Amino acid sequence: MKTNISRRSFLKITGLTIAVSVTPFGYTILNAAEKKDLKTFNPNVWLHITSDNKVTISIGNAEMGQGVRTAQSMIIADELEADWKKQVRIIQGGAKDAFKSPILGAQITVASASVRGFYEPLRKAGAAGRAMLVKAAAETWNVPENECKAVLGTVKHEKSKRSLTYGQLCEKAAKLEVPKDPPLKKEEEFRYMGKPMPRVDVPEKVSGKAIYGLDVNDDNVNGLKGIHYAVIAKPPAFGAKPISFDQKAAEQVQGVVKVMQIPQGIAVCATSTEAALKGRDVLKMQWDKGTLPDMDNAYIEKLMMTDLDKPGAKVHEAGDVKKALSEAAKKVEATYYVPCVAHTTMEPMNCTAWVQNDRCDVWGPYQNQTGSLGMAAAITKLPPDKIHIHTTFLGCGLGRRAFTNFVAEAVTISKELGKPVKVMWTREDDIKYDRFRAPYDSSNSGWP
Amino acid sequence: MISLNVNGKKYKVDVPDDVMLLWVLRDHLKLTGTKYSCGIGECGSCTVHINGKAERSCTISVGQVKGKKITTIEGLPDSHPVKKAWIQEQVPQCGYCQPGVMMQVAALLSKKPTPTADQIIAEMDDVICRCGTHLRIKKGIQTAVQMTRKEGKRA
Numbered sequence: 015m016k017t018n019i020s021r022r023s024f025l026k027i028t029g030l031t032i033a034v035s036v037t038p039f040g041y042t043i044l045n046a047a048e049k050k051d052l053k054t055f056n057p058n059v060w061l062h063i064t065s066d067n068k069v070t071i072s073i074g075n076a077e078m079g080q081g082v083r084t085a086q087s088m089i090i091a092d093e094l095e096a097d098w099k100k101q102v103r104i105i106q107g108g109a110k111d112a113f114k115s116p117i118l119g120a121q122i123t124v125a126s127a128s129v130r131g132f133y134e135p136l137r138k139a140g141a142a143g144r145a146m147l148v149k150a151a152a153e154t155w156n157v158p159e160n161e162c163k164a165v166l167g168t169v170k171h172e173k174s175k176r177s178l179t180y181g182q183l184c185e186k187a188a189k190l191e192v193p194k195d196p197p198l199k200k201e202e203e204f205r206y207m208g209k210p211m212p213r214v215d216v217p218e219k220v221s222g223k224a225i226y227g228l229d230v231n232d233d234n235v236n237g238l239k240g241i242h243y244a245v246i247a248k249p250p251a252f253g254a255k256p257i258s259f260d261q262k263a264a265e266q267v268q269g270v271v272k273v274m275q276i277p278q279g280i281a282v283c284a285t286s287t288e289a290a291l292k293g294r295d296v297l298k299m300q301w302d303k304g305t306l307p308d309m310d311n312a313y314i315e316k317l318m319m320t321d322l323d324k325p326g327a328k329v330h331e332a333g334d335v336k337k338a339l340s341e342a343a344k345k346v347e348a349t350y351y352v353p354c355v356a357h358t359t360m361e362p363m364n365c366t367a368w369v370q371n372d373r374c375d376v377w378g379p380y381q382n383q384t385g386s387l388g389m390a391a392a393i394t395k396l397p398p399d400k401i402h403i404h405t406t407f408l409g410c411g412l413g414r415r416a417f418t419n420f421v422a423e424a425v426t427i428s429k430e431l432g433k434p435v436k437v438m439w440t441r442e443d444d445i446k447y448d449r450f451r452a453p454y455d456s457s458n459s460g461w462p
Numbered sequence: 463m464i465s466l467n468v469n470g471k472k473y474k475v476d477v478p479d480d481v482m483l484l485w486v487l488r489d490h491l492k493l494t495g496t497k498y499s500c501g502i503g504e505c506g507s508c509t510v511h512i513n514g515k516a517e518r519s520c521t522i523s524v525g526q527v528k529g530k531k532i533t534t535i536e537g538l539p540d541s542h543p544v545k546k547a548w549i550q551e552q553v554p555q556c557g558y559c560q561p562g563v564m565m566q567v568a569a570l571l572s573k574k575p576t577p578t579a580d581q582i583i584a585e586m587d588d589v590i591c592r593c594g595t596h597l598r599i600k601k602g603i604q605t606a607v608q609m610t611r612k613e614g615k616r617a
Contacts, residue, residue, distance in 0.1 A: 079555030079593050212552060219557030220548045222495025222535030226558060229494035243489070287489050288481045360499050360507060360558040360592045409497070409558030410592050441500045 029064040030146065030184040032139045032192070033112065041116060041135050043142050045192045060112065060139050061090055063147075067167065067181025069096045070103045074113020075132075076123040076381050077106075077215055078411035084213045085129050086136055088206040093140025093199060096180070097167040098206060104214055109383035109403035120384040124416050141196035143187075150187040151178050215407070227379035227406045230366045230436060235377060235404075238368065242271060242435040244427050245290045247299050248279040248447055254304030256280060264293040273297075276426050278419075283431055287438060311353050318455045319351065342461035349457045354450035361409020362444040367424035368434035369394050374401045375434075376425060379408040381415040389418045393425045417449050464524055468493065469537030479525030484508045486524045487534060495535035495561045499590075506589030509562035510534050516569035535561035543613070544568045547606035555593035563589050567603055575610055577603070 033044045062070040071090050075082045087104045096102055107113055113121040115131040144164045151169035152159040155176060162171050170177040201208075218224040225234050232241050247259070261273045264282055269289025274281050282293035339345060365378035367390070374394045380386045383403050390401045408415060424437040439447070466473045468491060475490045487493045487510070496519055499507035503518035510519045511533040538545060544564050547553075554560045563586075570577060570585045577585070582603055591599065 079557060212549075215557070216549055216552055216554055219554040219560060220545050220564070221540065222493075222538075222561045224557055225494070226497075228498060229488075231489070231492055231494065233492045234494065286477075286485065288477070288485045358592065360505075360556065360590070361497070362499065407558075408556060409499075410556050412592075438498075441502070 029062060030143060030180075030188040031059055031063075032061045032143050033059050043135070043139050043192050045146070045188060045190070059107070060136070061094065061143060063143065063180050063184040063187075065181050065184060067101060067179045068103055069094065069101045069167075069180065070105060072105055072107035072113075074107040074110065074121055074383065075128040076379070076383075076405055076408055076411060076415070078123070078379075078381070078408035078415075080128075080411075081213050081215075082123065082128045083215055084211060086132060087214065088211055089129070089133060089136040090140040092204055092206040093137045094143045095164040095166065095205070096140075098211075101167045101180070106405050108405075109387040109401075114384065120382070122382045122384060122416060123411065124381060124413060137198055138196060141198050142192050145193045145196040146187040146190045147180055147183045149190055150183045154178065154183070154186065219407075224407050226361050226409045227366070227377065228361055228364045228409070228436075228438065230377045230406060237375065238366070238377070238434055240433055241366065242283050242285060242431065242433050243287045243290045244281050244283045244424075244435050244437045245287075245294050245440065246276070246279045246281045246423060246437065246443070247294050247297050248443065249301050249304060251301070251304035252306040252309055254301040254307075257300040257302050258298075259300065260296060260298045263296040263298065267293040267296065269293075272431055274427065274430055276423070276430070278423050278426075281423070281427050281437075283427065283433075283435060290438075291440070314453055315351060315353065315455075318453060319349075322349070322455055322457050339459060339461065344462055345459065346462055347457075347459040349455070351455040352453060354453050356445045356448035356450055357410075357412040357414035358445060358448075359408075359410035359412055359414055362441055363414070363420040363439040364437060365420045365424035366434065366436040367421070367428040369425060369429040369432075372396075372400060374425065374428075375404065376402070376421060377404045377406060378421060378424070379406050379411075379415055380418065380421065381408065381411045381413070382418055385416070385418040386421045389421045390425045393422060394429060414449060419449075464528060466491075466524070466527065466532065467530065468532045469534060475524070477524060480523050483510070483519040483522045483524050483527055483532070487519060487532075493534050493536050497558055497561060499559070504588065504590075505559070505562075506566060507559045507562040509565040509589070511565060511569055514569065514572060516566045533565075535565060538564065538568055542568065543606040543609040544571065544602070547602045547609055551598055551602045551605050553595055553598045553602040555595055559589070559591045559593075560595075563591065563599060567599075567606065571603075571606060571610065576607055 059072050071087045073083050073086050077083045083104055091098050091102050115127055117131040118127055148162050148164055148169050149159055152162045155171055157171055162169050167180050168177050232238050259280055264270055264273045267289055269284045269286050270293040272283045282290050284290035368375045374390050374396050376390050387401055387403050391398050428435045463474050463476055475486055487496050496510055497507040499505045501520050503521035508518055508520040509516050513530050544567050566589050
């Protein structure tokens, strides 16, 4: 899994980098090599062209099968006039201000907003890169810019039959100012947009090599060493607190390293998943009744159905409904109830965190990078720039992963344990402790 | 120490006999292509081949597979018609269930190289995809069947 580029390693890289600054008032496309911007460079990188003629595109949205990595990259690559097959490399970006959605105000992948929110800025970033590369070529050859044309990763001067690749031009282009309003392609000039393109994530998903949150381990993630596994015993009722549990029994299970009480429940940390599960099984948890001991599906249904008979707020009134109903030749009545429904993502909730003295790394399948970063910062008390949010593939999102409670657990446990730890929810945990879709009921009557 | 034969390689793992094969594959052998989802053998995400038969690795203990030939998604060659068809037909969405789906299909095609529609449904009915790629799974199977025919050999 590729992680985001650090500021230090970024500074060593030469080439043309298009960055972006997002403020509540809009966004500005920046050339990252401009010194004044480098000082505050975070790095908010969308697109990076290097002298090896490669174009690296960073995607900030979460890939959960909706194809966002492909779609957003297509937009940039098209306007940049990059060669999709030969040049383009796509990496998952970190949690950065640049990736905050201009329409949602956060780096969050929800509400079908990824293409709709980023369409214009991504096009402009690509177009700005193309304009700068063309200008660099024109200056090199001392010819007018309008005689030069970008074609699939190369700038050509037809008249003199000369051409230079983006790789050859990128360092010169990096010294130029970013055009404020770069000319965008006309629709008929689109090379990738609007056309069916194979998804970039499909081959690794078919090979079995794609890394989802639950797959994170010492072998497949750079910088992760000594991963531990944790499961949490959680309360059976809202607000229930543990009365007692057999810590010793759990700690006697081979592989169990530590049993700890956290706000969410009792966490069992081990050197393997199976040991953590076994440890949790022998905890013999005793809980108090909590704040709402009777709350379950039947309780909610009864409550809502009872409320249905009470008078509600009047939204609209016209004519005499009672009279019309009593006179109708045929009357139709129906009552509907839809219970709480769990999202049930195929990949249960999970998160891996490693809290160290001076940094915190979090790996996981989240839809909400801004929220995950905030959550990790609040728990560790580290400044946001010391927190590194690495987004894996998501085994379904369904909106569930926009909540960050699983991030809080991993960070809390790792901080206490002093080791990297992956918190896994079993399927049973995942269904029991979901952020359920709200129940619904309605009573309806009318005439056909 | 338990000796395992996975994807043609011999492994020795130091785990009790009653540990589920799924955790051994994923955490001990780092073969993370095989996925955990339901843990009770209902969804099919953890499907692997044991002596050529599709089995749910979340409900089979490692002690039960000593000496048997285990194949995971990583052991299915890239040239396998199912893998090729899955790319051609762009079957996965989130992709989490697909290793299990593909292993189920590969086992089906090795028994029945030209399955009928009913046989496909019977075999694939208890493999769950939450994204709803079922129509593309069907198409992928048809394409894999055609590829196998063209190659003139069994999948």
